[in-house]
Amino acid sequence: MMYLLIPAAGSGRRMGADRNKLLLKLGQRPLLAWTLLAAAASSSIGWIGIIGQPEDWPDFKAILADLKLSLPVELIRGGDTRQQSVYRGLQALPAEAKQVLIHDGARCLATPALFDRCTAALQTSQGLIAAVPVKDTIKVVGSEGLIQDTPDRNQLWAAQTPQGFEVSLLKQAHQQAIEQGWEVTDDAALFERVGLPVSIVEGEETNLKLTTPVDLAIAEFILKSR
Numbered sequence: 001m002m003y004l005l006i007p008a009a010g011s012g013r014r015m016g017a018d019r020n021k022l023l024l025k026l027g028q029r030p031l032l033a034w035t036l037l038a039a040a041a042s043s044s045i046g047w048i049g050i051i052g053q054p055e056d057w058p059d060f061k062a063i064l065a066d067l068k069l070s071l072p073v074e075l076i077r078g079g080d081t082r083q084q085s086v087y088r089g090l091q092a093l094p095a096e097a098k099q100v101l102i103h104d105g106a107r108c109l110a111t112p113a114l115f116d117r118c119t120a121a122l123q124t125s126q127g128l129i130a131a132v133p134v135k136d137t138i139k140v141v142g143s144e145g146l147i148q149d150t151p152d153r154n155q156l157w158a159a160q161t162p163q164g165f166e167v168s169l170l171k172q173a174h175q176q177a178i179e180q181g182w183e184v185t186d187d188a189a190l191f192e193r194v195g196l197p198v199s200i201v202e203g204e205e206t207n208l209k210l211t212t213p214v215d216l217a218i219a220e221f222i223l224k225s226r
């Protein structure tokens with residue numbers, strides 16, 4: 001059985017909203033509901049922890065009451081940053097959890113097959129991330145606005161979630177980050193910092209992170225086409 005942590009404390013600022021963006025509607029459901037439904041429909045996930053702020057918990061509980069999921073779901077108090085929230089989520093995992101998937105609540109279009117693919121790959125990996133090859137040409141730009149480099153596109157992948165790890169190793173990496181004062185944007189970066197291997201699992205082009213109103217419009221289109 002796989003354990004899943006969902007960081008769900010996203011601000012709605014860039015979405016033009018005055019509340020947690022995961023409470024915004026996509027179709028007939030809040031964004032968080034779509035994420036939960038996909039996770040619950042996978043054949044591998046048996047426990048979910050939602051990491052957020054207590055002021056959102058009444059809304060989260062209302063979503064859960066409406067969905068009536070068949071697997072246990074716990075609400076976990078988050079921190080001031082994503083990194084702090086995941087650290088708290090790791091401490092709240094059941095003692096028997098040996099592996100964990102971490103999936104951003106704002107990536108509500110991930111499919112059950114992606115969760116299962118990451119779960120299967122984690123059986124032979126210490127750490128992994130879902131990712132897709134970069135299609136655009138990427139430019140490295142300096143502080144003066146001038147291009148400094150054009151990396152080889154064939155070596156570039158766009159990171160997504162789920163990201164999966166051995167729980168004990170990720171806890172150690174987070175503890176070292178606290179001691180060293182490291183601040184990173186995803187857990188794979190912590191694995192990289194401490195020299196642990198992170199492998200790639202083929203992600204999904206439709207596994208968008210919903211951040212702006214344009215993203216929401218694209219997500220509506222994807223949902224209608226499914």
